Amino acid sequence: MIQEHGFHGCPVSMVAKNAGVAAGTIYTYFENKDDLIIGIYEYVGEEIKKYVSERDDNSLSFKDRYYNYWKNLTDFYELKPSIHGFYDQFLNSPYNSEEMQNKPNSWHDFANAFFEEGIRRGEIKELNPIVLSILVNTNVNSIVRIKKNFKKKLARNNMELDEISHLIWAGIKAD
Amino acid sequence: MIQEHGFHGCPVSMVAKNAGVAAGTIYTYFENKDDLIIGIYEYVGEEIKKYVSERDDNSLSFKDRYYNYWKNLTDFYELKPSIHGFYDQFLNSPYNSEEMQNKPNSWHDFANAFFEEGIRRGEIKELNPIVLSILVNTNVNSIVRIKKNFKKKLARNNMELDEISHLIWAGIKAD
DNA sequence: AATGACTGAATGAACGTTCAATCACAATAC
DNA sequence: GTATTGTGATTGAACGTTCATTCAGTCATT
Numbered sequence: 001m002i003q004e005h006g007f008h009g010c011p012v013s014m015v016a017k018n019a020g021v022a023a024g025t026i027y028t029y030f031e032n033k034d035d036l037i038i039g040i041y042e043y044v045g046e047e048i049k050k051y052v053s054e055r056d057d058n059s060l061s062f063k064d065r066y067y068n069y070w071k072n073l074t075d076f077y078e079l080k081p082s083i084h085g086f087y088d089q090f091l092n093s094p095y096n097s098e099e100m101q102n103k104p105n106s107w108h109d110f111a112n113a114f115f116e117e118g119i120r121r122g123e124i125k126e127l128n129p130i131v132l133s134i135l136v137n138t139n140v141n142s143i144v145r146i147k148k149n150f151k152k153k154l155a156r157n158n159m160e161l162d163e164i165s166h167l168i169w170a171g172i173k174a175d
Numbered sequence: 176m177i178q179e180h181g182f183h184g185c186p187v188s189m190v191a192k193n194a195g196v197a198a199g200t201i202y203t204y205f206e207n208k209d210d211l212i213i214g215i216y217e218y219v220g221e222e223i224k225k226y227v228s229e230r231d232d233n234s235l236s237f238k239d240r241y242y243n244y245w246k247n248l249t250d251f252y253e254l255k256p257s258i259h260g261f262y263d264q265f266l267n268s269p270y271n272s273e274e275m276q277n278k279p280n281s282w283h284d285f286a287n288a289f290f291e292e293g294i295r296r297g298e299i300k301e302l303n304p305i306v307l308s309i310l311v312n313t314n315v316n317s318i319v320r321i322k323k324n325f326k327k328k329l330a331r332n333n334m335e336l337d338e339i340s341h342l343i344w345a346g347i348k349a350d
Numbered sequence: 351a352a353t354g355a356c357t358g359a360a361t362g363a364a365c366g367t368t369c370a371a372t373c374a375c376a377a378t379a380c
Numbered sequence: 381g382t383a384t385t386g387t388g389a390t391t392g393a394a395c396g397t398t399c400a401t402t403c404a405g406t407c408a409t410t
Contacts, residue, residue: 006269008183013358013398022357024402033400092267094181098324127338130328135339138317139310146309147272163302164310171342186365197391199368208366 003085007037007093009047021136038100041090049107056114063169064122069114070140070165077144084144091141111137124172132172139164178260182212182278190343209270216265216275218256224282226251231289237298238348244289245315245340252319259319286312299347307347314339 001010001018014032016023030036030162055072057155058066077084111133118124143161176185176193187208191198200263205211230247231240264269286308295301299307318336 004269006183007181008399009269012401013399016358023400024358025356027401028355088267092263092320094179094184096324098326101324102328128335131336131338134317134321135314135342138314142309142313142317147265147278149271151273153277160303161306163306167310167346168342169346171344171346183365187367188365198366200390202367203389295408 001036001082002040002089003082006089012036031055031172037090037095040093041100044063044087044090044092045107047080047083047104048073048076048087049110053110058117062118063173066124066136066169067165070136071116073137073140074144074153077140078147081143084141084148088141088145108133122174124174127172135172136168139168176257176266177212177215178257181264182270187211203332212270213275215261216270219262220280220282220320222255222258223248223251223262224285228285229240233292237293237296238344240289241293241344242340243298245311248312249319252315255320256323259316259323263316263320273287283308299349302347310347312341318331 001014012026014022015036024035026136031037038053052069052072055068057068060068077087104168112129115124115129115132116137118132119129128144143164147161156172176189179185185202188198190211191201194201198237201211205214227244227247231241232243233240235243252262287304290299290304290307290311293307294304318339322336
């Protein structure tokens with residue numbers, strides 16, 4: 001609902017109806033609407049981590065693992081467009097404050113560790129793993145968004161958004 | 176104000192006060208709040224285009240022009256953090272509908288033409304220029320956002336976000 | 351009989367929007 | 381030069397609606 005209507009466009013009463021409970025019930029589990037939204041964000045982070053980490057296979061070359069990571073993250077978002085829409089909005093909203101960013105976050109931790117290992121194995125350049133995970137996650141995020149918004153335009157222009165995963169690999173792989 | 180409080184967090188009355196006019200006056204220039212927000216979006220696009228295009232010098236190599244483009248866009252956003260905050264939020268919100276995306280947009284046109292020329296000159300790979308401009312603009316956007324949010328963390332971890340411009344250049348330059 | 355979750359009408363604050371009244375200024379008349 | 385009228389922008393209190401939140405009462409389970 002948030003992905004479709006935005007944070008303001010979906011009242012608590014609507015959320016409650018959709019969940020099949022009364023509006024008041026939400027307030028036994030969440031302090032207020034903001035607390036609910038932050039709760040969703042934390043839940044979503046866990047789900048993403050679960051999906052991507054379960055499908056990672058560290059016996060493969062890091063190049064293959066990178067492409068799997070990219071594909072799995074993309075698949076997850078395309079499988080659950082509403083999660084993607086929510087997450088994409090949240091990250092760019094005032095909710096995503098510095099305070100928020102400094103909270104423990106197992107999805108971020110996983111992503112950082114993932115790229116750290118690529119460096120340790122000597123398969124990618126010695127860059128800050130936080131930078132790398134931000135780079136990759138940002139690009140997957142926005143490609144999924146573009147695919148969603150530009151459906152017709154994409155077909156018309158025969159755009160190859162998957163190219164971007166190659167571009168980025170070309171940029172980060174060890175020489 | 177939108178960058179700080181979000182779309183809902185800033186009532187029309189607040190906008191009016193900040194602008195030094197009465198609330199009603201806004202409605203002689205804009206149909207409603209949505210119309211105002213879309214108006215700001217269009218204005219912002221013009222401003223970005225102006226800043227970046229004025230500083231482009233097509234006598235340089237495309238590599239230099241690419242790095243200028245990157246720098247100028249980054250500078251513009253950092254010079255006007257509130258514009259960046261607004262734009263970043265708008266792009267990821269339900270306001271940025273498919274209908275919105277299909278409206279004429281001189282900033283998008285400029286960016287597309289820019290990368291088209293890089294291809295024509297044979298200095299970058301033969302990719303869809305729309306893909307290229309989305310790639311570059313998305314990454315500049317998110318780097319600026321990260322710099323804004325992560326100030327302390329960045330310093331602590333000695334992160335080199337500027338690396339990303341090189342990574343992307345390595346990815347898109349002609350072999 | 352006791353516990354704790356659930357309900358949904360009620361509350362009051364906040365918001366977008368309207369509009370009758372006012373104001374600033376220019377054009378016209380004397 | 382002064383008074384009068386006309387025009388269009390500006391004002392902000394008021395309106396009606398929507399929304400987050402509360403809480404007294406109900407229900408389900410132990």
